[in-house]
Amino acid sequence: MILHPGILALLLGALLVILLMLYACIIGFGVLRHWDRSSYSQQQLELERRTYLISTMVNYALGFQALSLLLFIYTVDSLHPLFIGAMCATGTLNANPVGWDVLLVKIPVFFLAWLWVIVNHYDLQVEDSPLVRPKYAALFGLLPLVVLDSWRQFRYFTGLDPQIITSCCGSLFNQSGKGIASSLAALPVVPMVWVFYLWLLMLLILLLLAFKFNSSALRYLLALAAFMLLPVGLASVISFISIYIYEMPTHHCPFDLLQGGYHFIGYPLYLGLFGTVLCGLVPGLMRLLQIFAPGLGQVFKKRERFWLFSMLIFLLLLLVLVSRPLLFGSFTLQAYL
Amino acid sequence: MIRLEQVSKIYHPGKPDQVIAVDDVSLEISRGGVTVLKGPSGSGKTSLLAMIGCMSRPTRGQIVLDGREISRLPERFLADIRRRTFGFIFQQFHLLADLTVEENVLLPLYPQAVGYAEMKRRVEQVLAPLGLAAKQSRKAGQLSGGEQQRVAVARALIGDPEIIIADEPTAHLDSTLATELLVLLGGLLSAGRTLIIATHDPLVFNHHMVTQLVSMRDGRVLEEQTA
Amino acid sequence: MMRQLKILDFAIASLRRRKGKSLSIILVFAFTVAALSSVLLLTHALRSEATQLLAGAPDLVVQRIIAGRHDLIPGSYQEKIEKIPGVKAVTPRLWGYYYDSLTSSNFTLLGIGDDAPRGLPLLAGRLPKAPDECAIGSGIAEFRGVTIGDDLYLINQENLGVGFTIVGLFSAQSNLLTHDLIILEKETLRKFFAIPPGLNTDLAVAVYNPQEVNMVAQKIKREFPAARPITHDEIVRTYDAVFNWRSGMLLSIFSVALVAFCILAWDKATGLSAEERREIGVLKALGWDTGDVLLLKFWEGMFIALTAFLLGLTAALIHVFWLGAPLLAMVVKGWSVLFPEFRLVPYIDLQQIFILAFLTIVPYLVSTVIPCWRAAVTDPDSVMRG
Numbered sequence: 001m002i003l004h005p006g007i008l009a010l011l012l013g014a015l016l017v018i019l020l021m022l023y024a025c026i027i028g029f030g031v032l033r034h035w036d037r038s039s040y041s042q043q044q045l046e047l048e049r050r051t052y053l054i055s056t057m058v059n060y061a062l063g064f065q066a067l068s069l070l071l072f073i074y075t076v077d078s079l080h081p082l083f084i085g086a087m088c089a090t091g092t093l094n095a096n097p098v099g100w101d102v103l104l105v106k107i108p109v110f111f112l113a114w115l116w117v118i119v120n121h122y123d124l125q126v127e128d129s130p131l132v133r134p135k136y137a138a139l140f141g142l143l144p145l146v147v148l149d150s151w152r153q154f155r156y157f158t159g160l161d162p163q164i165i166t167s168c169c170g171s172l173f174n175q176s177g178k179g180i181a182s183s184l185a186a187l188p189v190v191p192m193v194w195v196f197y198l199w200l201l202m203l204l205i206l207l208l209l210a211f212k213f214n215s216s217a218l219r220y221l222l223a224l225a226a227f228m229l230l231p232v233g234l235a236s237v238i239s240f241i242s243i244y245i246y247e248m249p250t251h252h253c254p255f256d257l258l259q260g261g262y263h264f265i266g267y268p269l270y271l272g273l274f275g276t277v278l279c280g281l282v283p284g285l286m287r288l289l290q291i292f293a294p295g296l297g298q299v300f301k302k303r304e305r306f307w308l309f310s311m312l313i314f315l316l317l318l319l320v321l322v323s324r325p326l327l328f329g330s331f332t333l334q335a336y337l
Numbered sequence: 338m339i340r341l342e343q344v345s346k347i348y349h350p351g352k353p354d355q356v357i358a359v360d361d362v363s364l365e366i367s368r369g370g371v372t373v374l375k376g377p378s379g380s381g382k383t384s385l386l387a388m389i390g391c392m393s394r395p396t397r398g399q400i401v402l403d404g405r406e407i408s409r410l411p412e413r414f415l416a417d418i419r420r421r422t423f424g425f426i427f428q429q430f431h432l433l434a435d436l437t438v439e440e441n442v443l444l445p446l447y448p449q450a451v452g453y454a455e456m457k458r459r460v461e462q463v464l465a466p467l468g469l470a471a472k473q474s475r476k477a478g479q480l481s482g483g484e485q486q487r488v489a490v491a492r493a494l495i496g497d498p499e500i501i502i503a504d505e506p507t508a509h510l511d512s513t514l515a516t517e518l519l520v521l522l523g524g525l526l527s528a529g530r531t532l533i534i535a536t537h538d539p540l541v542f543n544h545h546m547v548t549q550l551v552s553m554r555d556g557r558v559l560e561e562q563t564a
Numbered sequence: 565m566m567r568q569l570k571i572l573d574f575a576i577a578s579l580r581r582r583k584g585k586s587l588s589i590i591l592v593f594a595f596t597v598a599a600l601s602s603v604l605l606l607t608h609a610l611r612s613e614a615t616q617l618l619a620g621a622p623d624l625v626v627q628r629i630i631a632g633r634h635d636l637i638p639g640s641y642q643e644k645i646e647k648i649p650g651v652k653a654v655t656p657r658l659w660g661y662y663y664d665s666l667t668s669s670n671f672t673l674l675g676i677g678d679d680a681p682r683g684l685p686l687l688a689g690r691l692p693k694a695p696d697e698c699a700i701g702s703g704i705a706e707f708r709g710v711t712i713g714d715d716l717y718l719i720n721q722e723n724l725g726v727g728f729t730i731v732g733l734f735s736a737q738s739n740l741l742t743h744d745l746i747i748l749e750k751e752t753l754r755k756f757f758a759i760p761p762g763l764n765t766d767l768a769v770a771v772y773n774p775q776e777v778n779m780v781a782q783k784i785k786r787e788f789p790a791a792r793p794i795t796h797d798e799i800v801r802t803y804d805a806v807f808n809w810r811s812g813m814l815l816s817i818f819s820v821a822l823v824a825f826c827i828l829a830w831d832k833a834t835g836l837s838a839e840e841r842r843e844i845g846v847l848k849a850l851g852w853d854t855g856d857v858l859l860l861k862f863w864e865g866m867f868i869a870l871t872a873f874l875l876g877l878t879a880a881l882i883h884v885f886w887l888g889a890p891l892l893a894m895v896v897k898g899w900s901v902l903f904p905e906f907r908l909v910p911y912i913d914l915q916q917i918f919i920l921a922f923l924t925i926v927p928y929l930v931s932t933v934i935p936c937w938r939a940a941v942t943d944p945d946s947v948m949r950g
């Protein structure tokens with residue numbers, strides 16, 4: 001194992017997040033068992049007060065989780081000189097087979113935790129908090145994921161050995177290689193550009209329609225399309241966004257974007273992508289929950305435009321960041337086709 | 338405006354140290370009047386006031402405020418009602434001694450969406466009629482008892498509440514200051530507010546502005562007189 | 565937004581009212597941060613010094629090992645290695661350690677020929693040209709109290725005193741590299757150490773394609789079983805691993821300090837004074853919700869944590885870069901043999917700061933969650949009683 005300070009910080013953070021979530025779940029269990037909205041009892045009052053503790057702890061856990069996602073990428077990136085053949089985060093991730101699995105849990109946990117916090121926020125604004133039970137049940141579902149995330153991260157870092165000879169983005173995202181990463185990189189650029197832009201266009205149209213019409217089906221569609229933007233967007237980053245930003249036809253790495261050499265363009269880019277996905281999911285999810293909790297609809301009605309509007313902003317951010325190198329960059333694929 | 342239906346407050350119910358502080362009280366308080374709860378120590382006045390003022394929830398019964406049943410609302414909604422509808426004057430003033438007069442008066446406004454300019458304006462508006470304008474930036478701990486009581490009144494008024502709740506407001510004042518306070522409260526009344534006062538001070542419950550006098554003993558209402 | 569701002573405002577004001585308590589927490593917290601940051605900054609600085617040092621190092625160094633000990637390398641090695649495909653140049657290097665009984669310290673003596681050494685920038689004066697000239701590092705100038713124009717006396721292999729005129733002084737950005745260095749002419753050095761002609765300390769090998777270094781190293785190993793080729797990457801990696809490990813170890817130790825601090829923070833936060841309890845009661849009676857008080861406590865905690873963090877970080881920067889980390893000298897003893905006294909090049913690295921903030925602020929916030937919540941759920945009617 002490598003005792004890098006970043007690794008230490010991540011392991012500590014993971015431990016604290018587990019502690020917070022575990023404690024939140026234990027208290028949540030008590031709340032679930034005894035919750036009785038119609039009761040006047042002192043016990044019910046105690047339970048109501050505990051929900052504050054749970055919310056606070058989950059909010060903190062989410063905050064730390066978000067920061068640790070950032071720190072994870074950072075650390076993995078800064079570790080690459082330790083591994084023969086590693087030139088960026090990809091190389092370090094390859095140095096231990098579970099490396100990619102960590103990201104595979106971290107990102108879903110990140111989204112799920114956000115959705116939980118948002119739903120919780122609105123549920124607390126309804127007089128009878130109709131979603132108390134489903135919320136805490138979901139918390140129990142989130143806990144194993146958080147533990148899995150921490151466990152994989154722990155396994156990943158403990159399994160890292162500087163002797164390992166690894167392969168980096170050059171070979172992982174090599175168009176002629178095998179595996180998902182390579183096939184993503186090998187996706188033909190022109191059709192992928194089309195898919196990406198058509199998808200964004202579709203999202204934009206759905207979004208504008210959602211602004212105009214109050215139909216639930218529209219919101220479900222929007223949520224679905226936003227959800228699918230995640231794979232579409234990530235595939236696009238690897239397939240063509242990266243090469244236009246690096247201005248190199250074979251450089252497909254999704255992490256180098258985050259480095260200073262490329263003006264940290266990756267941060268706003270991923271912010272735009274993740275933000276669009278998240279904001280797009282919220283209105284649909286709230287509509288779905290409204291079926292079971294009509295009170296929630298009353299509360300959320302006034303806030304829905306905020307989410308739609310945020311989504312619009314993130315979407316435009318993504319659009320601008322992707323289109324700029326495509327339209328104004330000096331790099332053209334023509335020369336290489 | 339406020340209707341209490343068979344309201345009870347029991348501390349530590351079912352335990353050996355159970356206390357029935359308020360026992361099956363039904364009461365109707367109407368707008369623009371002065372309601373006085375009187376009774377000996379321990380008769381449940383404070384407990385009843387706390388429930389009316391949305392500070393605690395009853396163990397049984399219903400409280401209806403302007404047609405809205407509030408007895409079982411979660412605390413955060415009660416807090417919201419509390420700061421929009423009620424102004425409180427406590428027996429021990431409960432000013433924060435090392436805050437200035439202005440900061441003390443502003444305490445209820447911090448968690449609300451009121452801008453700094455508006456806060457400033459309201460403070461001046463509230464302090465001037467109470468003769469505290471010059472003392473605005475003095476530490477509350479350095480004021481005399483009468484001044485402290487007036488600051489407490491100003492603080493109760495800062496949110497422009499409909500109802501003022503006062504628990505034993507004259508208990509810590511000598512008779513001159515108590516009379517002064519009653520004049521002040523009378524002024525609030527004529528400004529269209531509703532007053533609910535708990536007291537065992539004859540000076541208060543014998544006062545001519547009282548419109549409803551509720552006598553309590555052992556948590557029960559003994560008799561109710563309306564003027 | 566307005567609400568957040570005003571509650572933050574109120575939080576700062578109430579911290580100011582409780583100066584004694586706030587300051588004591590801030591100071592202890594800042595001390596913890598300073599300790600952690602010093603370790604991290606120091607090891608990171610040492611690492612970047614080492615990286616700089618290695619930047620000028622050759623792709624491959626070949627030593628000869630006899631009976632497990634480093635031995636002088638004969639010229640025949642050089643000729644054969646030069647013939648390996650991919651090798652650009654082979655340069656014999658002549659250097660050695662000199663124990664100076666006068667100052668009881670070790671100096672490094674390096675011989676140079678016509679080829680000026682790489683990676684030794686910023687020279688005041690010039691490199692030695694005549695047999696009685698030398699150039700020295702700043703550490704030696706300090707130890708011996710000499711400067712350009714003076715004579716430096718050393719005891720040679722035959723136990724005779726030899727004087728060299730100092731013609732150059734290193735004032736390199738990175739002191740690590742040149743601190744204890746004395747540069748002589750190659751032949752002078754050979755005579756000084758009485759090294760037979762044809763033998764050298766080691767060989768520096770340059771290759772055309774850096775990716776082929778490992779292959780070249782393998783070939784050398786096959787050809788000369790006694791040779792020990794060390795690649796540049798290997799050195800970098802070892803250094804990196806050592807530094808990461810070192811700072812990790814130290815961080816683990818200081819984490820104990822952090823835990824101790826968190827316990828203190830917990831204690832401070834739970835031990836609400838009667839006055840604070842009453843204050844929260846008043847706020848709740850006046851219409852503050854549990855969430856508002858939680859927010860107040862969050863901003864209080866954030867303010868304390870950030871203030872302490874900035875204070876601690878500044879203290880660590882001063883401690884490490886200005887004062888040369890005297891307080892860590894004991895822990896870093898292992899290095900002080902390697903690198904005597906030196907000045908580190910100040911730097912600020914965002915990632916380091918992020919890690920430090922994560923390591924210190926997060927545990928602090930976590931340890932105050934429950935006490936803050938306890939305070940926030942005070943009964944609103946508590947002030948009406950008693």
Ligand SMILES: Nc1ncnc2c1ncn2[C@@H]1O[C@H](COP(=O)(O)OP(=O)(O)OP(=O)(O)O)[C@@H](O)[C@H]1O
Pocket residue numbers: 348349356357358376377378379380381382383384385949
């Ligand atoms: N939190 C509590 N826990 C237990 N008992 C309580 C609590 N608060 C009040 N009591 C009890 O309830 C009864 C009514 O108390 P309350 O304070 O309402 O009386 P009061 O009429 O306001 O008296 P006073 O005139 O002395 O202020 C008393 O017997 C008191 O001891």
Ligand SMILES: [Mg+2]
Pocket residue numbers: 382383384504
């Ligand atoms: Mg009382």
